[in-house]
Amino acid sequence: MNSAFIFPGQGSQSVGMGLSFYKNSSKAKDLLDHASEYCKLDFKYLLFEENENLNKSEFTQMAIVLNSLMAYEALKEQVNIEAKYSLGHSLGEFSALATQGAFNFLDVIALVNKRGQFMQEDCSKIEAGMMVVLGLEDRVVENLCQKALSEGKNIFAANYNCDGQIVVAGLKADLAFYESEFKNAGAKRAMLLNMSVASHCPLLKNASLKLIKELEPILKENFENVVSNVNAKAYNDKNQALALLSDQLVKPVLYKQSIKAIDSEVDFYIEFGANVLKGLNKKITQKETYALSKIEDIDEILKVIK
Known part of the structure; x- marks a missing residue:
């Protein structure tokens, strides 16, 4: 085996x-x-x-x-x-x-x-962080990250964990601002994680x-x-x-x-x-x-x- x-x-x-x-x-x-x-x-x-x-x-x-x-x-x-x-x-x-x-x-x-x-x-001087987004398809999260970037915000898809679970990384203020964007798109949850780094971005x-x-x-x-x-x-x-x-x-x-x-x-x-x-x-x-x-x-x- x-x-x-x-x-x-x-x-x-x-x-x-x-x-x-x-x-x-x-x-x-x-x-x-x-x-x-x-x-x-x-x-x-x-x-x-x-x-x-x-x-x-x-x-x-x-x-x-x-x-x-x-x-x-x-x-x-x-x-x-x-x-x-x-x-x-x-x-x-x-x-x-x-x-x-x-x-x-x-x-x-x-x-x-x-x-x-x-x-x-x-990440120490830029207030970086990560957020888990549940219940959205990959392409929806990716499109929202692109939208954020076009608005001058730093948000990136960071971890493709399983279907319906993606972690995004970026600046904490930008992630917090976009929490409602993810939820309005249908996310079951968008939650900031207890992390001070923005990995994989x-x-x-x-x-x-x-x-x-x-x-x-x-x-x-x-x-x-x-x-x-x-x-x-x-x-x-x-x-x-x-x-x-x-x-x-x-x-x-x-x-x-x-x-x-x-x-x-x-x-x-x-x-x-x-x-x-x-x-x-x-x-x-x-x-x-x-x-x-x-x-x-x-x-x-x-x-x-x-």
Whole structure:
């Protein structure tokens, strides 16, 4: 049976995530301990205890990637399963790349710390944000974004999560102004998210340029198939990765398109570190998604692949 590995992005963090992997998997424990030493950061405190850093972008991104990789290590410790494809939602693409051999695990954890810093730097002076829009067709949201741009407002389609759910990014004031526009067009809901960055839109151009400079020296020349957020197609070498990841911060996440693109070639999905994408997948595919967010979840996965 063919599986696809999927990895969550920012917003999936919670206090205590990864604790069951740390306590019950020697590989997961070693990864967290080595990451703490490598990054000079107490990851046990960041992940397992109440603290204000967990919701700061540069630390959030490290915590989520580390947690996903700990879940991956815990599963691999019990069964040698490989993915036909691996993909992530936004930040999750970096976790996917690491598990497919594109990055050293410690390097990618340090990298996303800088990614978060660069994103925050671009958005700190412009009051950026994101809004989820429910119940509208893609083309309606896209047309409203174009209308906003023609009026001098910064609003962009950022995440295509599933049919009827798109996240838009831009300036908070512009998003708030357009809330009624989305609702008047028939949206069931248009709600500002608790985010201070505008991911996957042109407002992050400088962050994207800075990130590519950090990527170049640590990306491996070749790796196994990863499906790009940018074009929903698989790639597996450094040159492709540099081109696609340079666009990843400034173009929308094509998550639902990515799942649809590979769905006929896989039998089931495994989400590492959370159960956020499992919920989206239920609205995209009839294939089963197994969420590995705690050590006990491995038992259900083992029943499928043994």
